[in-house]
Amino acid sequence: QVQLVESGGGVVQPGGSLRLSCVASGFKFSDSAMHWVRQSPGTGLEWLAHIRNDGTTQWYADSVLGRFTISRDNSKNTIDLQMDSLRPDDTAVYYCVKPIAAAGIRTYFDSWGLGTRVTVSS
Amino acid sequence: EIVLTQSPATLSLSPGERATLSCRASESVSRYLGWYQQKPGQAPRLLISETSNRATGIPARFSGSGSGTDFTLVISSLEPEDSAVYYCQQRSAWPSFGGGTKVEIK
Numbered sequence: 001q002v003q004l005v006e007s008g009g010g011v012v013q014p015g016g017s018l019r020l021s022c023v024a025s026g027f028k029f030s031d032s033a034m035h036w037v038r039q040s041p042g043t044g045l046e047w048l049a050h051i052r053n054d055g056t057t058q059w060y061a062d063s064v065l066g067r068f069t070i071s072r073d074n075s076k077n078t079i080d081l082q083m084d085s086l087r088p089d090d091t092a093v094y095y096c097v098k099p100i101a102a103a104g105i106r107t108y109f110d111s112w113g114l115g116t117r118v119t120v121s122s
Numbered sequence: 123e124i125v126l127t128q129s130p131a132t133l134s135l136s137p138g139e140r141a142t143l144s145c146r147a148s149e150s151v152s153r154y155l156g157w158y159q160q161k162p163g164q165a166p167r168l169l170i171s172e173t174s175n176r177a178t179g180i181p182a183r184f185s186g187s188g189s190g191t192d193f194t195l196v197i198s199s200l201e202p203e204d205s206a207v208y209y210c211q212q213r214s215a216w217p218s219f220g221g222g223t224k225v226e227i228k
Contacts, residue, residue, distance in 0.1 A: 037217075045166070045209055045219035061216070095165055095227045106213040110177065115176035 002026040002111040004096045009116030011055075011088055020081040020116055022096030030054075030074040032102045035109065036081050038118075040092035050105045051079060056102075059105050086120045087104075093117050124148055126210050126220035134226040141197040143223045145210035146224045152212040157186055157195045160222075161206045169208075170195065202227050 008020040024034070036048040049070040050059045058070050069082040079096060098111035125148040135141055145155065153173040158166035168177045170186040173193060173212045183198045197204055210220040 035217075044221050045211075047219075048216040059216070100168070100171060105216055106154070107217070108168055108171045108211060108213055109166075109217075110168045113165075115165060 004098065006094065006113045007120045008120035009094065011119045011121065012024060013122050014041050014087055014120055016086050016120070017082070017084045018086065018090060018118060020083065020094055020096075021081060022079045022081075022113060023098065024077045024079070024098070025094070029077040030114075031113050033104065034070075034072065034079045034098055035099060036068075036070060036079075037095045037109065037112075038090075038092040039095065040068070040089075042089070043092070046092075049081065051052040053083045053102065063112075083118070086118075088120050091120050124151060124215050124218050126212060127210075128219060128223050129211060130223060131221075132224045132226060133138055134211065134228055135226075136198050137202060139200050141200055141204070141225055143195040143197075143208055143219050143225070145188075145193040145195070147191045147193075147214075151212040153159050153175070154212055155186075155188065156211045156213070157184075158206075158209045158211065159206045166209060176181035177211045180202045182188035200214060200227060202226050 001097040003025045006022045037049045051070045067085045072079040095115045096113045097109040099107040100110040101107040127146045129144045157170040160166040174186045207222045207224045
């Protein structure tokens with residue numbers, strides 16, 4: 001059974017940084033691309049970032065390009081999301097998600113974590 | 123970016139009734155459209171992919187149809203546990219989601 005467990009959320013001031021982590025289990029992690037998706041009352045569900053199974057390629061939504069960095073460690077079955085220059089509109093629940101297709105960015109998401117909440121406020 | 127618009131915003135129906143949810147894309151997504159169900163305090167759950175393919179374990183009362191820019195999710199006979207928010211998502215381009223339709227059971 002696939003399990004995704006996010007951590008690292010919290011309250012941060014505008015301009016600050018936060019690092020989210022996700023531990024995966026129940027599937028061959030090193031064979032699968034992974035993604036981050038967030039959900040806020042204002043913007044709804046928003047795809048953020050993708051990382052290829054071997055970590056060599058990353059893609060980002062325009063809203064976070066240059067501020068967020070996705071990475072992975074296949075030896076630990078983890079993916080991270082480093083978030084810098086945070087803004088109030090980054091306030092959301094952040095989900096680590098497994099795609100239905102092992103490769104590629106144009107996919108659906110068949111497994112989601114419970115999410116970790118990030119609040120950007122002074 | 124492909125924008126998905128869902129309607130209605132809220133649907134209030136009785137158990138056993140038929141629910142029809144709409145998702146319209148700002149440009150053609152062919153049949154690359156999926157649906158998710160989200161209950162309070164939970165993450166979204168994939169119901170349907172590629173317009174009409176039910177995910178594993180999804181009851182047959184959920185069905186999807188459409189192509190191009192107009193898509194429909196039908197719940198043929200509502201059960202109390204179907205109370206949730208439903209989102210559409212396209213994968214024709216980088217993923218994007220609709221704003222959701224809340225289904226309330228009277």
